[in-house]
Amino acid sequence: MAKDFEVPKLPTYLEIPEINEGVMAGDGPFKSVEEFQKPLGFPGEKVENWQEVAINKMGDLKSKYRSVQVFLDACVKCGACTDKCHYFLGSSDPKNMPVARQDLFRSVYRRHFTFAGKYFPKLVGAKELDDAMLDDWYNYFHQCSQCRRCSVFCPYGIDTAEISMAAREVLDAVGVGQKYCNQILGKAITVGNNLGLPEPALRDTLLDLEEEIEEETGIAVKYPLDQKGAEILLITPSADFFAEPHIDGLIGYGKVFHQDGVSWTMSSYASEGANFGMFIGSYDIMRKAALRIRKAALDLEVSRVMVGECGHAWRVAYSFWNTLTGVGAGASASDEFSAKLQKQLDSRYPQPQHIIEYTHDLIQRGRLEFDKSANDDRTVTFHDSCNVARATNMGGIPNGQFILPREVIKAVCNNYVDMERSTIMESTFCCGGGGGLLTDDLMEIRIKGAMPRMQALKEVEKTDAVNTLVAICAICKSQFSKVLPKFDFDPYMIVSAHQLVSEAIIMDKPQTDDSPSEEVEEASVETETAE
C-alpha cells in the first residue's frame, strides 16, 4: 500500500459525504508489463502516438457498442447517481461519483466527436486527452467495480460499467494495462484457470478433498475431473479449489451431486468460471476464455453445463455465453456454430444453469433432506453479489436471482434476516472488490468501498445478532475475508451458500446406497483407470 489512510467509520445511518477532491488521486494499481501484455495482443508499453491510437479506439468502440454511444450522449447531469456508488460513499472523492467517472471519458468524447465539444469546449466541459487525463482514467476507472448500481438509478439506465470497460479497453490499446487482470487473463486463456493451476495439481487437490470428506463423513463424495460422458460439466471459479471459505462451498456442491446421484465432472482444460475478459471490456478475450468452456463441453460430451458460485462468472455465463459461444438455446437453424453444441445439450434444463438453481430444484422436488439445526449456531444474512443481482436471472422467474438463493439458504438454516432493503437485491452494494479490483495494491479503495455494505451488516449485527454473511461469489468471499476484520467483524463469518447446504445436508449412509449413487461410484472407478 502506497499511503496510509483511515478505515472509514461505520455510521448509524449511511450518510452522503461532502465531496473531498483528490482524496483518491494517485497512480492507480500496478501497471502491466510486456510479459503480460503481449499474449493478449496489447502493446507492451505506452505507444508513441498514444493519443491518436486512443481516439481511434474510442471511435471504434462507440460504433461497435450502442451502450457507449447512447450513454455518452444521453446524460443530462441530473445527479441522481451521485450518491449511489459505494466507492464515493466510502471515499468521498467526487471522481468516484458515477457521472463524474463517466465524464472523464465523456469530456474527451465531446472534444473529439461532437460539434459542441469541438467548437465550444469550455461551454460543454469538453477536454483534451492529455497525460493527466490518461492518468486519471487509469486511476479512476480502476476504482470502479462495474457493479452497475448506478445504472439501476439512472433515468436513462446509463451504466458506468460499460464506460469503464470501454476506458480500460482504450487503456489496453495504448499499452497502459493493469497488471492484475492481464496477468490473470494470460493464465486463463493458456492454462485454463486464473491461478495457472495445471491439470496434475488440480487432480491432486481434488483427490485430497475427496479423502478429507471421506475421513470426515465416511462417505465417498467424488470430484471427477475430465470424465467423458458425464451428464453435468461444472464450471466453477478456481478459488473454489483452494481458497477459504470457497472450498467449503465446493464440498457442498459435491455432496449435492452425490446425493442426487447425477454423474458430473469438471474439466482441467476449462477449470475457471470467472472471466476477467469482461473486466477489461474485451469481447475477443472474453470470448477466447469462454471458448475453452465450449470446447470442454463438446469434448466431454456433457448434456448440461453448470456454473458454481461466482458472480462475474454467472453474468458472463448467463448473459454472454450464448452470444459468445452458443452455450444456451435458441440458435437459428442457419447458425451451425451454436447448433452443434445446442443439439448436444439437454433442452429440458436451462443452459447454462447455476448451481443454486440446481440445488433449489432438488429441494423443491424433495430430493434433499436437511438437518437445519446443524446451522443453529448461525444467524444468517445474504449479500446479493452485484453481478448476479443486477445482470442475471435464476429460475426463469422475475427476480429469481434474489428469490432462489434465499430459498436455498432458508431451507438449510433456521435463522435468516435480510439487511436493509436499499442495500440488497437490485440495490445491493458491491463488496468493494469486484471488476478487477481484488488486488492488494488497491487495498485502500477496497476497504473504503466496502463501507456501505459493512454499515448495513453492522445494523443487522446489532438488531438481529447476525453472525454469518452468505455470498455466492468468489470475489465477494475473498474481499470480505480481507475487509471484515477492518470493520471489527469476524473474518470467518463469510461463507458460501453451499457451505450451509453442506453442513445441513443429510447424506445417505454408504450401506443403504441405492442405484444412482452406485452409478457415481462406478463412474469414479472409470476416472481412476483413465489416469
Place this chain on the structure above:
Amino acid sequence: MSVVSIFFTALFYISLVIFLVGMTRKIYQYWITPAPLKIPTAPTPLTQTGVVMRLAREVVLFESLFKSNKWTWLFGWLFHVGLLLVLIRHARYFWPGDLPEIFLLVQPFKYAAFAMVIGLIGLMGRRIAVERIRYISAPSDYLMLLLLLVIGVSGVVMTFTSNHTDVIMVKGFASGLLSFDWANLPTEVHFLVHIFLAFSLLAIFPISKLLHVPGIFFSPTRNQVDNARKKRHISPWALKQEQEQEVRLNETLGKDE
C-alpha cells in the same frame, strides 16, 4: 413583411431543418450501432411486453429517477409534464383556421406553465445548491435550464399578465409557417424573446444533452429482454468475426489431449 418577420421566419426554417436532419442522423446512428451483448439491468423484464411496460414507466413516470431521488424526480417530472401540456396547447397557434371544439379541453393547460417553471426553478436550485451536482455541472448545464426558464417565464408573462401579445397575429404567423403562407409577427419583446429561444432550442436539440429524449428508447440496459439463455443474441460484427475465425479456432485453443 417586416425585416423582423423575415428574420424569424428564416430562423424557424433553419432551426427546423437542423432539428430534423440532426435528429434523423442521431437516431439513425443509434439504430445502426449494435448492442453486441445482453446487458439489461435488474429488475429485468423477461418478455417483450415487459420491456414495453418498463420503457413506458420510465418515459411517463420517470420510474428509475423516482427510486433515485425524490426531489429531482419531483422537479424533473413537473417540468416535463408541464412542458408537454403547454406544447399541446400551442397547437392552437399552428392550427389553420377556426379551432375545433376539442381545443376547449386543452385551454386549461395554460396553467401547466407554472408546473414547468416551478420544476425548472427547482432543478436550477438543486444544481446550484447541491455540492455534488454543482461539481458535475458544465456551463452548458446551467444555460440549458436558463434557456428553458426564460422561454417558460416569457410565456407565463404573456399569458397571465397584462403583457398580452396579439394572439390572432401569432396564429397568423405560426400557421403561416406551416402552410408557407408567411405573415408578420407581433413585435412585443416578450414574444420575440420567447420564440427566438424556442426556435434556438430546436436547433440545439441534436447537438446537446437533449439527446436523452431518443436516448432512453435506445438504452440497452432498459430496452433489452432478459432472455439470453433462451435465444442467441449476436451482433453483425461479432457474427462476422465468428465466421472468419472459425478455421483458426482450433489453433487458438490449443490441442486436446
